[in-house]
Amino acid sequence: MAKSRIWGRSVVCLAAAGALLGAAIAPAQAAVRPKGGSVSEIANKLQQTMDGLRFQDVLDTDPVTTTAATRTLRANSVDKDAQTPRQQARLLAAAADAQPISQQPQLDATVIELDRHNRPVSSGTVLMSPQYPHGKVIPVDRNFHTSDVRWRQWDDAGWYTNHGQGTIDVVPGRENASTDFMLPYPASVLKLMINFGVLRLVDKGVVKLDDTYAYNPTSISSLCGGASSDTIRDYIDASLTWSSNAASCALLKMLWDHDAVTDLNQTFQDLGLETLQVKETNPANGGHWSNPVTMSSLDTAKLLALINGAPGTVWKAPNGTRVTRNVLSRSSREFFKKELAQQGMNDVLSTVNWCGADYPAPGIPQLVPSRWIAADGTVTVDGDAYGHDVRPCNAKAEVTFAHKTGLVSNSGSDAGIVRSLPGKAGRNYIIVVFSNLGNQYIDPNRPPTAPGAHPVAYTEKYAQLGLAIDQYEAAKHGNR
Incomplete structure (x- = not known):
């Protein structure tokens, strides 16, 4: 089954160049502050960390410099998870001539802090873009909701040609919002x-x-592949734990078969998760994943809070509806969390699959699920071998991380639930990061990838962000 990762055979590799970033974080500048109200401690920490990491220092292996390149980018904006060998080869060939990124990257990050009963108690959302180069803290109300952002749909070519400014509204009626941001x-x-x-x-x-x-x-999609047959349980496992596109297409086609996609989108609206939209996919094969499929970090974090099982009324939707965890049954929530906890792709906010490596930097100190660990301690996921013994990191692990990652050339993402292992400093939080920094963008200090080794497909700045937030939460909560 195909998956949405572009690995060792097809990922950009770059010889070390420029000064090493190391683990240092540059001094942060002041955030763009929201008008009125206070800013939470975690929002301050998130903004300062994002700004200090200088995501704008990455290199672009495939910058758009011509009108023809812009047309190509638009043409490739559908099912971009299924990158063709020709596209992969073009990125590989361009790596040696990588250029500094043309403008401040697009980042959307949220942390929701939870109490010991998994109830949200505080949150921070920060948006970063060419318009908000040092990060803008987004105020939320008591329901962890904002109506003061004009969310725009992602535009592959428009990020280059329109100064990172979107043109298609995701949520209607936000023309007067103080913040304009392309998801x-x-x-x-x-x-x-x-x-x-x-x-x-x-x-x-x-x-x-x-x-x-x-x-x-x-109809056959390059993203989805041909016919298959499996249990729904196994399709879900493949979709969530090693990111099978084929399994995910099957599940989405099944939703279309039962006329359930429109209901799913309406459910998100009823829950007050307005940016969560599965739009313009293909009922014939479950493919055609493109920019009308949208998610904000805040709404994704709130969805994870429901999956995590926060008791009582978790929040009220804008229409006054009381939202509870019962949107899914207890058995479905537990199954969902169990599958996310079996994630094999621990290589974005956490990088423990490369335990002990000089690069990438360490991220969230999570426990690697045993199902992926071979007798020699190395991790292999769907045939991709990381080649590092993770047992020393598992021995020092402090948290579990039930999460889902995502990668295409101009998208890197990670969303999950962090919870302390017994006896460790008692953090309990949700963290979500979306960015346009996919495998097209690389760090200047990225070393060459050894033949046959699993390469690093994301900037290590994601991991540095994950570690900084986790250390903050550990220090804040101590042993509880």
């Missing part, structure tokens, strides 16, 4: 929405986890 494409984190929709069907009794679904696409 990065979520890449494979969109699979959270697909699997949420499938488990809603399970809860309604429409399907069962152990039912066999025969995926018979009536």
